[in-house]
Amino acid sequence: MPGILFLSTDSGSLAHQAAEVAVRTLPTAWEVWYSVPQEEPQHVSESEEDGLSPIPRFISIPQASSKSFDLVVQMNRDPIPSDVVFAGLPMRICWRPEDFGYEGNDGDTGQSESWAEECQDLFRRRLKDLFSNELMEAGLRIRLTFGSLINHLTEGVMAHDRNRKIFLWNRTAELITGYMAEEVIGMDCHLVFPDRFCGGDCSFCAATLHSKTRLRYSSHFVRQDGRVRDLEMSVVTLDTVDRGIIGALVLFRDLTELHNLQRKTHSQAGFHGIVGKHPTMLKVYDSIEELARVNVPTLILGESGTGKEMVAKALHEIGPRAKKPFVPVNCGALPEGTLESELFGHVRGAFTGAIRDKKGRFELADGGTLFLDEIGEISASLQVKLLRVLQEGQLVPVGGEQSITVDVKIVCATNRNLKEMTQQGRFREDLYYRIAVVPIQLPTLRERTEDIPALIEHYLDQVSGQIGAEHVVVSKAALNLMMQYTWPGNVRELRNAIQYGIIKTHSGEVLPEHLPPEVLPDSPVQVDSRPPGRPQKLTSGEVKTVMSQVDGNKAKAARLLGVSRTTLYKMLSDLGFSD
Secondary structure, eight states, rough: OEEEEESSSSHHHHHHHHHHHHHHSSSSTTEEEESSSSSSSOOOOHHHSSSSSSSEOOHHHHTTSSOOOOOOOEOOSOOOOOOOOTTOOOOOEEEGGGGGGGGOOOTTOOOOOOHHHHHHHHHHHHHHHHHHHHHHHHHHHHHHHHHHHHHHHHSSEEEEEETTTTTOHHHHHHHHHSSSSSHHHHHHHHHHHHTTTTTOOOGGGGTTTTOEEEEEEEEEOOTTTEEEEEEEEEEEEETTTTEEEEEEEEEEEEEEHHHHHHHHHOOOOTTTTBBSSSHHHHEEEEHHHHHHHHHHHHHEETEEEEHHHHHHHHHHHHHHHTOOEEEEEEGGGOHHHHHHHHHHOBOOOTTTTTOOOBOOOOHTTSSEEEEEGGGSSSHHHHHHHHHHHHSSEEEEBBBBBSSEEEEEEEEEEEEOOOOHOOOOTTSSSHHHHHOSSSSSOOGGGGGGGGHHHHHHHHHHHHHHHTTTTOEEEEOOHHHHHHHHSSTTHHHHHHHHHHHHHHHHHSSEEEEEEGSSSSOOOOSOOOOOOOTTOOOOOHHHHHHHHHHHTTTHHHHHHHHHHOOOHHHHHHHHHTOOOOO
8 A cells, every 4th residue: 555654853743733634535445544752642532533534644754764654745844855755765755835835843833824714725636736736656667667676686685774773675685695675674784683684894884985985895784584695795885966975775686506516616726725626525515504604613634634724724724714813723732731832821920930920822713713633632631621611612711710701712633432432431521522513424535436536636736836846737647556556645645745745856847756655556657658758548537537527627627638739639639539
C-alpha cells in the first residue's frame, strides 16, 4: 500500500491538518501519516472524535526516517536539510507554511475558523492537482522503476546517512546477507550486524572518511544463518555542495563461490602459500576455512616438515584477526623456565637477570594469533597455566600477582600422538580436548606424490629467486628420482633438495648427480649417454603425465622435463598433441 507522510519539524499543527484533509481526499489505497515535533499528537480533531471518519496515523520524527514512504510532503518554514534521508528514497516535495497563510508558532492552533476552512480548501486543491495531473503517478512509476533496477542489480546495494542509519537495502543485499530490508532499514549499520557489516574496515568506523572518497576492499561477512561469505566491497561517499558528506553508498559482491573454485582448480599458486591439489589437501583447505572464522583453539597434526606453520599462518590470514599479530613459538626449542617466561612474560626481579618487566608472547599476540609449535613438549606445570588461559582468557606473568586479560586465538601443532600421550598420563586430557576441537591432519608427502611436480616448480621459483639463480630446470631423470623417493622429511626436505640442486648445478639444469645423496638410489645412477644439449627421447605417456601435472602449462612442463619450450612444442607436435 502506498504511503504519504506530512512532515514538519516546526509547524506541527499545519502538518496534522494537511494529513486530515489528505485522508479524506486521497484514494483509500493510500496510507496517510503525519509527523510533528511532539512525542504524541497534542490535539484531537473532529474526525478523530466521531470514531467513524478515517484518520491519519501519527509517527514520531525519529521513526519516520526509518519507515518507507512513497511521498514525503515537507511543511517547514526552513527547508529540511538534504542530509536528512528517508528509507527507500521517496519523492519529496515542499509546501511552505506561509503559502497557506500560516502565522502560528510551533503547535499553535490559534488561527481563525475562516482561515482553517480556507486552508483546508487549499490543501484539497493541491492534493487534487498533485494526483489529477498525473504528476504523482509519473513519480511513482519513476520510483518503482528505480526500485526495480536497484533490486535487479547483481551487486548488493546499501546506503546509510551520516549517522550510519541505513535507508537503502536492495534485494541482492538480502540474498547475500540473509537480512531482510525491514530488519535493517533505519538501523545503525554498526549495531544491526554482529561483527559490523564492513568488518570494521570502513572509515566511518573511525570518522576519518573524506569527501569524494572511493574505497575498495575485501571483507568476511557472517550471514544471519552463521555462514561466512567473502565480499568485495566498494564504498563511495554521498556528498552535497553545502553540507559535505551526508552518508555513504556501499556496493558489494559475493565472491565466496569464485574463491572456492579458484582454490580447488589452482594447482601452482596453492592455498595461501600451501601448494597441492591432492584430495587430502583440498580437505585440509576446507578445514582451514571453517576454523579460521571461529574463535576456537586449533590443533594441527602431522609429521615433521609437512608444513604445519604454513597452515597456522593461513588460519590467521583468512580469519578476522588477519591485521593483528601472528606470533610463533617453538615450545620444544626452549627449556621449561625460559619457555614459561617467554609465553607469559615476567616482572622485574622475578629471577636473576630480570632487570625489567617483559611482555610474554601471549601479550604480544593480543588480538591476534599465537602459534604454539611442538605443543607436546611442554611440561605438566605449563600445561596447567596454558589451560587457565584457554578457560579464562587470563594469565599471571612470572613473579607477578596481577592477572592480565588477553584475547588470543591459539593454534597448536605437534608431530606426536597426543591422544596416546593422554592415555599415558604425559599430557593433560582436559587440555587435549580444549585444543583438539576439530584437528587438522596434514598428509605426508609420500601420501600425495602427485603434488611433487607442482611443489618442485614452486620451490624452483622461490629458491632460485632468493639466491639469484634464474631459469633453473629439473631434468626428467632427476624428477623421476624425486618422484620415487619417500621423503621422510616431507615438503621441508623437498625444498632443501631443490636448494641443494640449484646450488650444485652450474648449467641451469638439475641432473641426478646434483641431488642430495639420500635421494639417489643404492645402485649407481645411470648417466644419460645422449650428447650434451640433445633432449632425451620422451614417450607420449611421459609427456602426457607431466602436462597433466602442470595443467597444460607448457612453460612449466618444459622446465620439469628439462627441455626448452621450443623443443617441447616440437615434441607435442610430433606426438600428436593439440593445444
